[in-house]
Amino acid sequence: MLTRRRFLGYSGAGMLAMASGCRPANLDALQDRQDPWSANQMLLADKASRIDRQKLVLGYPINMNTPPSAFFDWRQKLIDVGINTFAYNNVGNPFEKSPIPYNSHDFERETIKNFAELFAFPQKNTWGFLSHSGTDSNMHGMYMGRTILKGRTGVIPKAYFTVEAHYSVQILGDLLGLETVFVETQPDGSMDPIDLRQKLAANPNQPALIVATIGTTFKGAIDPIDHIREAVKGHASFLHLDAALFGGYLPYTTHADEILYQLPDQPNSARYDSIAVSCHKFFGFPSPAGLFITTADHFSEFNGLFGKIHNPEYIHHVPGTITCSRDAVKPAEFYFFSQPSASANLTEDAHAILQNASYLVEQMQSRLTNLQPIRASHLSNTVYFKKPSDKIIEKYSLATMQLSMNQQKHDYAHVVVMPHANREVLSEFLADLEHDTVTRAL
Numbered sequence: 001m002l003t004r005r006r007f008l009g010y011s012g013a014g015m016l017a018m019a020s021g022c023r024p025a026n027l028d029a030l031q032d033r034q035d036p037w038s039a040n041q042m043l044l045a046d047k048a049s050r051i052d053r054q055k056l057v058l059g060y061p062i063n064m065n066t067p068p069s070a071f072f073d074w075r076q077k078l079i080d081v082g083i084n085t086f087a088y089n090n091v092g093n094p095f096e097k098s099p100i101p102y103n104s105h106d107f108e109r110e111t112i113k114n115f116a117e118l119f120a121f122p123q124k125n126t127w128g129f130l131s132h133s134g135t136d137s138n139m140h141g142m143y144m145g146r147t148i149l150k151g152r153t154g155v156i157p158k159a160y161f162t163v164e165a166h167y168s169v170q171i172l173g174d175l176l177g178l179e180t181v182f183v184e185t186q187p188d189g190s191m192d193p194i195d196l197r198q199k200l201a202a203n204p205n206q207p208a209l210i211v212a213t214i215g216t217t218f219k220g221a222i223d224p225i226d227h228i229r230e231a232v233k234g235h236a237s238f239l240h241l242d243a244a245l246f247g248g249y250l251p252y253t254t255h256a257d258e259i260l261y262q263l264p265d266q267p268n269s270a271r272y273d274s275i276a277v278s279c280h281k282f283f284g285f286p287s288p289a290g291l292f293i294t295t296a297d298h299f300s301e302f303n304g305l306f307g308k309i310h311n312p313e314y315i316h317h318v319p320g321t322i323t324c325s326r327d328a329v330k331p332a333e334f335y336f337f338s339q340p341s342a343s344a345n346l347t348e349d350a351h352a353i354l355q356n357a358s359y360l361v362e363q364m365q366s367r368l369t370n371l372q373p374i375r376a377s378h379l380s381n382t383v384y385f386k387k388p389s390d391k392i393i394e395k396y397s398l399a400t401m402q403l404s405m406n407q408q409k410h411d412y413a414h415v416v417v418m419p420h421a422n423r424e425v426l427s428e429f430l431a432d433l434e435h436d437t438v439t440r441a442l
């Protein structure tokens with residue numbers, strides 16, 4: 001076959017390019033690859049074959065619904081003004097003037113302000129940005145806590161969290177060079193404040209960077225932030241909330257108090273220092289992104305210290321963010337979800353997932369007692385149970401984990417009831433589980 005490379009090789013242009021020595025040899029290998037068009041078709045066909053099965057993903061906290069058409073209209077409007085058509089970049093602090101004029105810092109600021117209001121941060125005292133993911137937001141929260149505590153005390157803090165925290169928290173602790181203190185859990189999987197108090201007392205000379213999880217990854221437990229605050233009184237500490245999943249939906253329910261920065265009857269009484277929420281989990285934003293929100297006071301204390309290790313000359317200000325280049329498309333697109341017009345849908349989804357989680361656990365408790373299903377609380381959209389057959393795990397993309405129950409290890413799986421997990425999907429799942437139980441008993 002006459003490939004493009006050979007054709008160019010025979011042609012004058014190719015000879016000229018080779019003779020001038022300006023053609024790197026690795027480009028030849030690229031040119032010789034299979035016809036790219038047929039390869040693209042195969043890859044696209046593979047994706048298309050999965051599209052109607054997306055609702056069967058029950059094991060991970062990703063909203064597989066397609067966002068409303070208004071979201072795509074908004075996306076088109078952004079494209080019409082150039083966003084996502086060339087290299088916009090949100091480098092730096094969205095609350096400062098950017099050296100790159102092609103950014104979406106204005107949308108980013110508005111998004112942060114709107115969500116900060118939803119979480120009841122003081123209106124004039126908020127700071128944040130749209131990160132690459134929940135993990136990235138946790139990284140900023142932990143880095144900010146580490147920097148502030150070291151600045152205040154001269155000592156690097158220890159990190160306190162439970163084994164139920166997301167695995168990335170352990171990675172981030174390692175990355176930040178933090179010694180971990182594992183706090184025991186209560187029966188539902190939430191942090192035990194009594195054990196926390198004891199562990200803090202055993203480490204009186206090191207400040208405490210506490211990562212509390214609002215919706216633990218596997219069991220869906222909620223670490224009790226007010227009891228944690230009580231336990232840390234008198235100890236230099238910073239409390240970061242990892243609310244990757246529950247932080248998305250709780251504000252739209254009657255349980256919003258669980259996640260508020262300050263309670264309506266106790267203004268001026270901060271319950272935590274920073275919060276991380278994933279955008280692709282509850283909101284169903286089509287690609288990974290995260291909210292990171294803290295107070296402007298914390299940010300300025302952090303930035304004063306950060307400025308000592310970071311030379312701001314290149315971008316004309318201390319960025320306040322760890323990464324340099326940041327996506328400009330996602331903040332502009334995610335702005336859609338911070339608008340009042342989006343909240344009716346989000347409220348509906350938030351109610352639906354809690355109702356459907358109740359339905360699932362009740363049905364399993366009556367029809368599938370052998371699986372011993374557990375839901376940590378009525379605020380959780382997660383149900384975990386004894387691991388079914390691999391066929392079920394595969395069909396519904398279930399996450400599995402070995403858990404210790406009554407001093408014995410057992411294999412478990414869980415379902416995270418996201419907005420796409422409607423009654424129809426759950427009914428199919430329950431029927432499959434019943435069939436699986438019968439087949440396995442034979």
Ligand SMILES: Cc1ncc(COP(=O)(O)O)c(C=O)c1O
Nearest residue numbers: 133134135166215217242244278
């Ligand atoms: C509690 C918790 N924190 C953090 C993460 C990681 O979030 P992301 O996937 O947005 O990085 C997860 C993901 O499942 C999670 O469950």
